Amino acid sequence: ITTGRKVDESLFEELEEVLIQADCGVTTAMFLVDQLRDRAREEKITAAEELRKVLMEEMVALLEKNAAPLKTPEESPYVIMVVGVNGAGKTTTIAKLAYRFKQENAKVLLAAGDTFRAGAIEQLGVWAQRLNVDLIAHQEGADPAAVAFDAVNAAKARGSDVLILDTAGRLQTKVNLMSELAKVHRVVQRELGRDLDEVLLVVDATTGQNALSQGKIFAEAVPLTGIALTKLDGTAKGGIVLALANELDLAVKLVGVGEQYEDLQDFDARSFAAALFG
């Protein structure tokens, strides 16, 4: 888009268009391009290629603003709680995390906290079996707080290095489900006697502006430590994470790029920004 072009208003508009089409949202797209206009003026940028480079820098700066990798393990068990709307990729992401920790020789325990959806417990059970990790599960319809309670105590009793808790998908507008989530989180905190190491919000890369509502309301229910962006192997650009960084200070820690347990990567702001324009 920028090769051989001169820097004029139509170029700024086209760059804004690219950002909007990547799901950055109008607010964040305008924010980035306004910043770009300022810098173009201050730095007297006349080459379009230079402009693109500056926009990349802006995007990376925004993405790295609150960025951090997964928390370094301190106390055992290292506890991760995974939350998000229906179908985002929570259960699959947990399988990927379990694999990653197993590769690091950690003793992993999974907890089937989705006691509602048909086949949810079995789904995590298949992953546990494939990865040869233990699973704490009750029956379908059980109280998810009870599962969480048992899972933390089992992790302590068994000397697990890592405990990953799955939760049922829920739309953020369901007040009772969001308070259920807050309750499960409190139970884990209490049984652990400290904060969780990670509370990850799983966001589907195909999601549009609704991700902002997801980020805002899930953050009100539980203290989110980061985002796992899934399905980036599709054609969606996942630009919503720029809006999440810009408006909610939420940072991406992990990226899902497929349906198998190896398909998990650490978030890299630079390659993400480059791919968005690619």
Add this chain to the structure above:
Amino acid sequence: NLSSRLQETMRKLRGKGRLSEKDVDQALREIRLALLEADVNYKVVRDFIGQVKERATGHEVLSSLTPGQQVIRIVNDELTKLMGGTQAKLTLSSRPPSVLMMVGLQGAGKTTTAGKLARMLKGQGHRPLLVACDIYRPAAIKQLQVLGEQLEIPVFSMGEQNPVDIAKAALSHAQKFNNDVVLIDTAGRLHVDEELMEELVQIKAAVNPSEILLVVDAMTGQDAVNVAESFNTRLELGGIILTKLDGDARGGAALSVKAVTGKPIKYIGVSEKMDGLEPFYPDRMASRILG
């Protein structure tokens, strides 16, 4: 909301005397913003605004005492028209069993929707058969079986065999056991996964569905057009089902998908439960999108 923002814009403009085409452009800019914030695809918005502009700069707006209201009414009108009428009717074959296929991206809600449709069909006096053609996702077959049990609707499964063979066997089973509608649940897949898209083409060729339904998550953003276009080009869709409308997603994907495929949105998913299926009403969707 858009209505009040537009009133405000128009009020300021009105203060200048008679409304000009340039003033209406300003109102259309607000509309454009609202549509983009609602996740309508960028190009679809551009085409739509272009389409609406002619009517919006006509006599009915420029001479109105409440031009803001007029513009919104026109936009709402045009949006509703664009999204088609209410077509909450599945295309069944005149010679049963009819085959319906659920297709779409990962996690869109296909399996859940298959259960909902089966329940609806049973309630209408049909004898549906659910078919487990997702052989990849862990416990996908189990998920469908649990739904079938809850609904007291039979589920045909052959475990992890070739989905094309499963579909064919399910059709014979339906003929033998007098099921008049066969609902095939397929695995979620990316529209850019050549191999898996070809699998759908093969299932279609093997069992000749009377309708292929694309299941789309209502929170889908700009990518909705790419997905819908690919699935439609490869399979010739019969209709679309938009899920998770019980959330607060504005659902602009509805407009994008309709605009790019021309195919009707037939139903919407409004809960995780099996009775959470409703007909699609374009006028309600239009207001929701405009916000």
